[in-house]
Amino acid sequence: MLNFLQSELFQKVRKVLPAASFFGGFTWDSITLGKLVQTSDLAILLLYYLASLVFLILLAAEPGKFLNRSWSEAWQNRFTYAVQFCFGSLFSALVVCYFKSSASVGAFFLVILLAGFLVANEFLQKSYAMFGFTLALFHLLGTMYLNFLIPHLVNGLGFFWFFLSSLISFGICVGAWKISKKSAKVLVAPALISCLLGIAFLGNWIPPVPLVLKDQNACTEFQRDYSCKVDEVGTLKSLWIAAGFAPTITAAADGVTFVSSVFAPAKVEAQLEHRWYYLNPKTGNFELMSRISSERMRTHGSREEGFRIYTKKRNVPAGKWRVDTAVQNGAVIGTKTFYIQKSDGEVKKKVWKIN
Template identity: 55%
Template structure:
């Protein structure tokens, strides 16, 4: 209901005009809030808020990784549930037409056996009368003719009977075959009808089941791919994609805004400041990348960058330590989460190229001291003389208007060859311990380049975090010839937290001294 109300509200012309200014308003408002809060002091609630941003981004990137791997595939679970949901029809017995019994062939008529009677020649008898002989001769001729013709006619009759029997057998076989084919066709048609009826019932059950579980595909294809069921095996609608990308843009923007402020406050060198500029550019660009976040590769790359920078800021608050080992752990954890997302998304390995390159770049940048030593922040700095350790007060030259507005570097006018002091206060979270060092640079008058002259560190420079105004330390230098100096305060053997530039004179100031105190 809430989303429907928001969608209807966004359709109004006045709201559509205001939406054009939402990114700028959100950017300026979030950045101003982070500058006021995080820029002064980091509290536990600030870490929790950033953790909520990061967790929200993690969930949304996982959701955006969803894709329908097998649009026509059915998982094992779906097939099992379908088998339970549908009523199993009785197995259709395959009806096969019984082979037709061969028609009984009519008994083959036995060929008539004609006995060849041997006509015995009469024994010569005494000659009878002529009339008797004539009748006897006629009888003999007739008997001889019958004896000659009878076998041929019998054979012809037998052949004719055999032919008629063969024709009768062929006709009977043809009739039996036609009846068998007709019976087989009827049985096949009946089996096909039963199979189609079972298929229709199965399809109906599958459709009903698919609607219940909310899947796109509702038909079981013949070549269905059985894959493991996964929540991310789906395709989001355009409406939900837009909602997800809008939320990702919001969470990424919150992280970018806070991290730009934190890293800017901790940056004390040009190299680290360039990294802050890169984050600021991405912060502004985030307001125009909502559509790009639909690409899982783009979202994962930004998530890896923000994850590493966030953990590098949050882990020191938990372990109360900073250093390369903790930055390495931050990078590994961030990339490990990206690896986990890739694993459950079943995407190609090429998706991990961008996160891997980002992780390698950040590790190299830390080794080269390009990454600011967050969460350490230089709160105050002061170049002076006649320092009092108890009150942390000293004499400074009365600043001119140009020096007050930052258009001219401060000056230190030495009197009676006094030592030059450089005082700083560095903020660190509660219980965090870090060893600091000071690096003194002198500008060569001939070349105009600053050269390192002293690197000073001691056990007294082990800061203990928790003081709102920062942990106060100082360094001093004797025999400072006139000229320009730059003093950097850094995490020992690490990146620079901040620096101060001033000019030393071997004469009294025209406007005198003022007493200043490091808070």
């Protein structure tokens, strides 16, 4: 056994273990959390969060202060590896969860930031010995995690609950600081992070977790069973549309209907709206034409395929359109761009239905 551990093969395998662990963990989170977040998932993430807090506090030990001792290099390495593992698990899950709910450019910036920390985490093991640095990342993770957890507990979402998430996370950081007996300077970074995240939320740059867009489309001749008609296209154009390019909708006499489905956990209520934008050919910019919402567009219950909503516009001019599915006066959950054309002749259409 000792010979194997000292072998050249084992040393090569050992070098790739961190990368393999990283991609394996992220893939597992993508497969499991990518489908549906369960209560057990939230509980597991809570354990990671609490464990990272314990190891963070243990790393604060210092002669003459907390615990009045210093750890040996071996024990310090064990604690920093533990923090690295917990932080990596949290960042991995949060990237998946926030990515599923992001649709705006600002929201993607936050996801990219979290993904950047996820990758950087593989190289920060020694840096986690610095209490101030680790406390700052712990506060970022805590705010993002609690912002995901609290809506499941209170059945609602909005700025108040995000502010509460940030406040609780910062309060826990203050508690850890008091226990550590470190300088108050270590709280500057968490306080700054709280301010920046608050501004980002007010700017609708924080994805509206835990809401997730499941499906959306623009169509005509809408029926109450959530079926409607879309233009029939050939195989090549179907692949073109599937790749993300805007489809073309031939307007009907009753106008154009936009249908979308949004997943929300059981009992979480959110007022949704559709924002219709028209690309002004003179300015080349999308202009908001209307915001449409109603009481029937408030999520209720839990449906894995998503809560279905629809809005209709009549007498729509031909051209390029975009519809955002969003929280009322809040962040965008999903968006779709399409072309509307007029036709005097008969256009082949096929039935499309949202689940």
